Amino acid sequence: MRVKHHPILGEDRRKEDATIIVDGRKIKAIAGEPIAAALMAAGIRVFRKTPKKNQPRGVFCAIGRCTDCVMTVNGIPNVRTCVTPVEDGMVIETQNGLGKWREIR
Amino acid sequence: MKKTQVAIIGAGPAGLAAAIEIARAGGEVTLLDENHKPGGQLFKQIHKFFGSGEHRAGIRGFKIGEQLLEDTEKLGVNVLLDSPVYSIFEDFVIGYTHDGREKAIQAERIILATGASENALAFPGCTLPGVMGAGAAQTMINVHRVLPGKKIIMVGSGNVGLIVSYQLLQAGADVVALIEAAPEIGGYGVHASKIRRAGVAIYTSHTIQEVIGEDSVEGAVIVGLDEEWRPIKGTEKFIEVDTVCIAVGLSPLAELAWLAGCEFAFVPSLGGHIPKHDRNMETTIKGLYVAGDLTGIEEASSAMEEGRLAGIACAESLGLYSEEKARHLKEKVWARLDALRTGPFGERRRDAKRKLMDLMEGGADIG
Amino acid sequence: MAKGIKKTGIPSWEELKASPGLPDADRLEEGPVAFIECVQEIPCNPCEDVCPFGAIEVGSPITNLPKLYGKKCTGCGLCVAACPGLVIFKVHKNYTDSTSLVEFPFEYHPLPKTGKTVRCVNREGKFVVEGKVVKVRNPKQFDATPLITVEVPKKYFLEVRSIERKRWC
Ligand SMILES: Cc1cc2nc3c(=O)[nH]c(=O)nc-3n(C[C@H](O)[C@H](O)[C@H](O)COP(=O)(O)OP(=O)(O)OC[C@H]3O[C@@H](n4cnc5c(N)ncnc54)[C@H](O)[C@@H]3O)c2cc1C
Ligand code: SF4
Ligand code: SF4
Ligand code: FES
Numbered sequence: 001m002r003v004k005h006h007p008i009l010g011e012d013r014r015k016e017d018a019t020i021i022v023d024g025r026k027i028k029a030i031a032g033e034p035i036a037a038a039l040m041a042a043g044i045r046v047f048r049k050t051p052k053k054n055q056p057r058g059v060f061c062a063i064g065r066c067t068d069c070v071m072t073v074n075g076i077p078n079v080r081t082c083v084t085p086v087e088d089g090m091v092i093e094t095q096n097g098l099g100k101w102r103e104i105r
Numbered sequence: 106m107k108k109t110q111v112a113i114i115g116a117g118p119a120g121l122a123a124a125i126e127i128a129r130a131g132g133e134v135t136l137l138d139e140n141h142k143p144g145g146q147l148f149k150q151i152h153k154f155f156g157s158g159e160h161r162a163g164i165r166g167f168k169i170g171e172q173l174l175e176d177t178e179k180l181g182v183n184v185l186l187d188s189p190v191y192s193i194f195e196d197f198v199i200g201y202t203h204d205g206r207e208k209a210i211q212a213e214r215i216i217l218a219t220g221a222s223e224n225a226l227a228f229p230g231c232t233l234p235g236v237m238g239a240g241a242a243q244t245m246i247n248v249h250r251v252l253p254g255k256k257i258i259m260v261g262s263g264n265v266g267l268i269v270s271y272q273l274l275q276a277g278a279d280v281v282a283l284i285e286a287a288p289e290i291g292g293y294g295v296h297a298s299k300i301r302r303a304g305v306a307i308y309t310s311h312t313i314q315e316v317i318g319e320d321s322v323e324g325a326v327i328v329g330l331d332e333e334w335r336p337i338k339g340t341e342k343f344i345e346v347d348t349v350c351i352a353v354g355l356s357p358l359a360e361l362a363w364l365a366g367c368e369f370a371f372v373p374s375l376g377g378h379i380p381k382h383d384r385n386m387e388t389t390i391k392g393l394y395v396a397g398d399l400t401g402i403e404e405a406s407s408a409m410e411e412g413r414l415a416g417i418a419c420a421e422s423l424g425l426y427s428e429e430k431a432r433h434l435k436e437k438v439w440a441r442l443d444a445l446r447t448g449p450f451g452e453r454r455r456d457a458k459r460k461l462m463d464l465m466e467g468g469a470d471i472g
Numbered sequence: 473m474a475k476g477i478k479k480t481g482i483p484s485w486e487e488l489k490a491s492p493g494l495p496d497a498d499r500l501e502e503g504p505v506a507f508i509e510c511v512q513e514i515p516c517n518p519c520e521d522v523c524p525f526g527a528i529e530v531g532s533p534i535t536n537l538p539k540l541y542g543k544k545c546t547g548c549g550l551c552v553a554a555c556p557g558l559v560i561f562k563v564h565k566n567y568t569d570s571t572s573l574v575e576f577p578f579e580y581h582p583l584p585k586t587g588k589t590v591r592c593v594n595r596e597g598k599f600v601v602e603g604k605v606v607k608v609r610n611p612k613q614f615d616a617t618p619l620i621t622v623e624v625p626k627k628y629f630l631e632v633r634s635i636e637r638k639r640w641c
Binding site: 152153154155156157158162163164165274275277279288289290293294295296297298299300301302303304305307309444445446447448449450451 | 477478479480481482483509510511512513514515516517518521522533534535554556557558559579580581593594595596597598615616617633634636637639
Binding site for chain 2: 001002003005006007008009012033034037040041045046047055056057058059060061062063064065068082083085
């Protein structure tokens with residue numbers, strides 16, 4: 001959920017001006033915000049499944065250090081979504097294990 | 106290869122303050138940071154700072170950050186963003202990447218101000234989505250303006266745990282409990298009082314036993330601890346939450362100092378392995394300085410002062426300041442630093458810092 | 473139950489009474505006055521800096537507890553907004569025969585409206601009594617630390633320290 005009103009930071013006047021496709025579903029996002037923020041705003045918490053035990057992982061550090069949040073973005077696996085900005089039309093997939101390289105057309 | 110007089114790695118409060126000092130002295134500075142925006146942790150700190158007028162007390166962290174950025178711009182500091190530094194080679198050649206390409210820059214002096222990273226905590230369920238660092242939650246709410254959850258448990262009662270709990274409330278979430286394994290609250294009482302007034306329960310001598318959930322956090326079991334920090338049977342308590350924030354301390358990000366060959370000392374009260382340094386913030390390698398959380402975990406105000414010290418000392422070594430002038434400037438910074446390190450909270454850090462600096466006396470090997 | 477700021481996050485009465493920031497009983501009778509609940513030695517002094525009447529002294533070292541000179545305090549409330557710890561309150565015990573005023577910082581959204589009845593809480597965040605909002609101050613100078621004044625039955629003027637937050641999410 002987005003923090004629209006804030007007692008210190010004031011109103012958030014940014015517009016959801018981009019659309020991203022997450023596992024086939026269209027989601028509104030703000031161009032330039034980290035992909036992880038857009039997903040969190042949409043209530044999505046599972047970003048990938050681990051290679052061996054298939055366990056869910058999501059955001060842990062939010063500053064690009066832990067690599068828990070990696071997903072497949074525009075066909076490229078292992079992209080740290082907490083430090084990768086949203087671009088309109090991005091295709092994002094929950095990553096299973098180490099992920100696969102794939103061409104997206 | 107590109108050259109610069111002084112390269113500063115890390116554009117948090119420490120790095121920015123150092124850059125400003127050197128530029129002010131007439132030096133030429135290149136500031137590198139891995140992020141898209143400078144400021145380090147400062148822009149997530151929306152609370153009013155402590156200290157005195159000289160420390161800019163009463164001003165909110167992010168506003169201090171805006172001021173620092175304005176100053177660096179005015180003084181013409183060269184800032185390289187999206188530029189993670191991966192190593193420091195011989196002759197102060199700094200290797201970094203930008204746009205997926207490897208680059209290098211050579212400097213006459215280097216200041217490392219890489220900050221710290223959050224410690225993790227292991228317990229069953231600790232990897233479930235919804236368990237995250239307190240700093241991560243702080244970044245999400247205050248920088249990206251997204252709530253990581255609605256009902257939250259905070260683990261750890263240091264200042265980061267207390268401050269981030271308050272900021273989660275301000276962002277509209279509910280912090281249902283803050284738990285602390287020690288018998289007493291670690292951070293400032295004023296921060297604790299703030300969240301108590303807002304109805305947050307604080308459980309001292311408690312730890313998290315387990316986090317429960319299918320695909321993400323659905324609840325947590327907390328348990329009381331006896332004097333020897335052993336769980337007390339029968340005191341388990343289930344709390345329904347969707348998010349668990351971990352604030353159990355920070356560790357200096359010291360890889361680059363290791364790679365450069367600095368000598369280290371292990372100082373638990375400052376967060377772990379710290380590059381040895383003297384009162385000029387110079388390490389065992391001549392011309393390589395350190396500042397901020399990397400030299401021991403404190404807060405943004407002291408990080409800025411340390412950055413200034415490193416900056417002034419660096420400028421002096423380049424001949425930009427006379428010894429006399431530099432001494433005068435450094436004394437002023439030291440007076441402010443000492444003021445921040447007084448009282449029951451600051452003394453421990455002051456003593457630890459002193460010991461660390463004493464290690465350098467008697468001419469630790471320089472080479 | 474263990475008490476005290478280190479254990480509970482709430483200053484105990486013993487800690488408060490031992491601190492130099494409280495006005496004395498006579499001064500409380502006389503009109504609005506600052507009530508400083510700062511009981512730990514932390515490096516901080518904006519309260520001293522902001523007071524236009526020299527009614528607060530921290531001095532040196534900067535970790536001294538703030539001392540209130542009740543006679544000099546005019547009850548202007550500037551220190552309430554300036555304290556980064558949010559531990560200064562303003563109390564006006566004898567507002568009417570039966571009610572007192574308590575002013576406190578409130579950095580949450582939304583702010584209550586003047587005239588509204590609100591649920592007042594104590595230092596633990598527990599509901600104490602209903603009160604009426606008589607003033608909301610939020611000038612630029614306070615830098616997003618709004619001050620709320622509530623009118624409460626007199627017997628609660630040492631207890632009420634905030635109001636319940638409204639949940640918007
Ligand atoms: C997540 C987090 C939240 C915090 N919140 C608070 C708070 O609310 N209140 C408080 O008082 N203290 C807080 N702290 C404590 C902290 O001590 C200070 O606030 C302060 O920011 C430290 O300043 P610094 O300049 O040393 O480091 P930082 O502000 O961390 O800045 C270091 C910078 O260096 C960059 N960097 C690191 N390695 C490299 C590399 N190899 N290449 C390029 N760039 C690099 C980092 O990305 C960062 O931008 C927090 C710390 C963390 C980690
Ligand atoms: S209320 Fe006004 S006069 Fe009284 S101590 Fe605070 S700032 Fe000074
Ligand atoms: S400003 Fe507030 S926290 Fe700081 S010394 Fe004064 S009363 Fe204490
Ligand atoms: S959450 Fe840690 S790298 Fe993204």
